[in-house]
Amino acid sequence: MGTLLVKNADTIVTCDDAVRVFTHADLLATDGVITYVGPTGANVAAAPSVADEVIDARGKVVYPGLVNTHHHFYQIFTRNYPEVQNLELFPWLTTLYEYWKNIDPEVMRYATYSALGELVKGGCTTCFDHHYVFPNGVDGLMEAEFDAASQIGARMIVSRGSMSLSKKDGGLPPDSVVQSVDAILADSQRTVEKFHDPAPFSMRQVVLAPCSPFSVTKDLLVESAKLGRSLGVRLHTHLCETLDEERFTIEATGMRPLAYMESVGWVGPDVWFAHGIHFNDDELRVLAQTGTGVAHCPISNMKLSSGVAHVGDMLRLGIPVGLGVDGSASNDGSSLLEEMRVGFLLHRLNESYNAPTGYDMLKIATRGGARVLGRPEIGQLASGKAADLFMIDANRLELTGAMKDPKAVLAVVGWRGPVDRTVVAGRTVMQGGHLVGIDEERAAAEADACWRRFVEKNA
Numbered sequence: 356m357g358t359l360l361v362k363n364a365d366t367i368v369t370c371d372d373a374v375r376v377f378t379h380a381d382l383l384a385t386d387g388v389i390t391y392v393g394p395t396g397a398n399v400a401a402a403p404s405v406a407d408e409v410i411d412a413r414g415k416v417v418y419p420g421l422v423n424t425h426h427h428f429y430q431i432f433t434r435n436y437p438e439v440q441n442l443e444l445f446p447w448l449t450t451l452y453e454y455w456k457n458i459d460p461e462v463m464r465y466a467t468y469s470a471l472g473e474l475v476k477g478g479c480t481t482c483f484d485h486h487y488v489f490p491n492g493v494d495g496l497m498e499a500e501f502d503a504a505s506q507i508g509a510r511m512i513v514s515r516g517s518m519s520l521s522k523k524d525g526g527l528p529p530d531s532v533v534q535s536v537d538a539i540l541a542d543s544q545r546t547v548e549k550f551h552d553p554a555p556f557s558m559r560q561v562v563l564a565p566c567s568p569f570s571v572t573k574d575l576l577v578e579s580a581k582l583g584r585s586l587g588v589r590l591h592t593h594l595c596e597t598l599d600e601e602r603f604t605i606e607a608t609g610m611r612p613l614a615y616m617e618s619v620g621w622v623g624p625d626v627w628f629a630h631g632i633h634f635n636d637d638e639l640r641v642l643a644q645t646g647t648g649v650a651h652c653p654i655s656n657m658k659l660s661s662g663v664a665h666v667g668d669m670l671r672l673g674i675p676v677g678l679g680v681d682g683s684a685s686n687d688g689s690s691l692l693e694e695m696r697v698g699f700l701l702h703r704l705n706e707s708y709n710a711p712t713g714y715d716m717l718k719i720a721t722r723g724g725a726r727v728l729g730r731p732e733i734g735q736l737a738s739g740k741a742a743d744l745f746m747i748d749a750n751r752l753e754l755t756g757a758m759k760d761p762k763a764v765l766a767v768v769g770w771r772g773p774v775d776r777t778v779v780a781g782r783t784v785m786q787g788g789h790l791v792g793i794d795e796e797r798a799a800a801e802a803d804a805c806w807r808r809f810v811e812k813n814a
Contacts, residue, residue: 367382388742465801590625597662667702695769
C-alpha cells in the first residue's frame with residue numbers, strides 16, 4: 356500500500372486515550388498503519404521524498420474515520436415509500452417484506468454503491484451491514500455486496516443474517532425469505548470460510564446475525580451462537596427496539612427480551628444488539644457486567660417512533676456503544692455525520708445535563724464503534740492504528756466562529772454534505788465529493804435503472 360504523508364494539518368483530533376488534539380500537525384503511515392501523528396517537525400522532514408502519496412492538509416481538520424455499527428443496505432430501493440412513512444416497526448416491516456422478498460444480486464450491488472458511497476462521502480471508513488433477507492432460490496447476495504464494497508474501498512463487515520420464523524408460524528416475514536435452521540447454519544459456515552478475514556486491519560469480515568426475537572426460532576439462536584463462537588466471529592441481532600417486540604417476547608417465551616437472549620447464550624463481549632431502547636436499569640447493568648454492546652440508531656428510532664435509548668446511562672456504566680445509521684428505509688439516508696448531530700440534540704432534549712457531549716458523540720461514532728465491532732486497530736489516530744481518516748476544510752463559511760472546540764463541532768454545529776477527503780488503509784477513496792474507486796455518474800444511472808425495474812417487479 357505504500358507510504359502516506361498528511362502534512363500541515365491545522366488540527367488533528369485523535370480520539371486517542373490521551374484525548375490529544377494537535378495543531379499544525381502531520382500524520383505518517385506505512386502500508387495502511389500510522390507510524391507518526393503529532394506536531395509538524397523533524398520526525399517527518401524526510402518523508403515527502405519517500406511518500407507515495409502526500410496530502411497538503413493546510414486549513415483542514417483531520418478526524419478518525421467513522422464506524423457504522425448497524426445498517427441494512429438492501430432497503431435502499433424502498434426509501435420514502437408513502438405507504439410506510441407514518442408506520443411503526445411491526446406494520447412497517449410486514450408491508451416492506453412484500454418488496455424485499457424480491458431482492459437479487461443486482462439490487463444488492465447497486466444498493467451497496469448507493470448506501471456505502473454516501474457513508475464514505477460522509478467520512479465513514481468502516482461499515483457493518485446487517486443483511487438477513489435471503490429469498491428462496493436467490494444466490495450471490497453477499498458476493499455482490501463484498502465486491503461492490505471492495506471497489507469503493509471501505510472496510511466492510513457483513514452479516515450472514517437469517518430468519519426462521521415465518522408469518523404462518525407466528526413471526527413477521529413471509530415464507531419466501533425464511534429458511535430452515537440447517538440451511539442457515541450450512542450457509543453461515545460457508546460464508547465465514549469464504550469471506551471472513553480475522554487479521555488486524557482486514558478489509559472484510561463476517562458476523563452471524565439472526566434478525567430478531569420475532570423472526571427466528573430459539574434453536575436458531577442457540578445454534579448460531581455455538582457456530583459463531585466455534586468459527587471465531589461476532590454475534591449481532593436487533594433487541595429492545597420497540598414495546599411491540601417486548602410484548603411479543605414476553606408472550607412467546609415468558610421472559611423479557613434480554614433475559615431470553617441471555618438464556619440462549621447471547622450476551623458477552625462478542626455480542627452487540629441494535630437499538631437497545633427499552634432496557635431497564637437492571638438490564639443495563641447486565642450489559643455492563645458482560646461487556647455486551649449496543650448500536651445506537653437515533654434517526655431510525657425517531658422515524659419509527661420506537662423511543663429514545665438511554666445512551667447517557669450506558670456510557671456511565673461503561674457499556675460498549677457505537678453509532679448506527681440503521682436501515683436505508685427507516686432512516687432514508689446514510690450519513691453518520693447527520694446521525695451524530697441528531698443524536699446529540701435528541702439526548703440534550705431528553706437527558707439535559709446527563710446527555711452525551713458533542714465529543715462523546717464523536718467518540719461513539721469512532722472508537723466506540725471500533726469497540727463494539729471488536730476492532731481495536733481502528734477508531735482513533737495513533738501510532739500503530741489504521742490510517743483511516745477524513746478531513747474537512749475549517750475555513751468554510753459554514754464553520755465561521757464554530758472552531759473553538761474541534762472535538763465537538765461535528766455534533767454541536769454539524770456538517771452538511773461530503774467531507775473534503777476520506778482515506779481508508781492509507782489510501783484516498785473519496786476526494787472533492789467524488790468516490791475514487793467507481794465511475795459515480797455511471798453507477799448512479801445504472802442504480803436508478805435497477806430501482807425502476809425493482810419498482811415494476813413490485814407493482
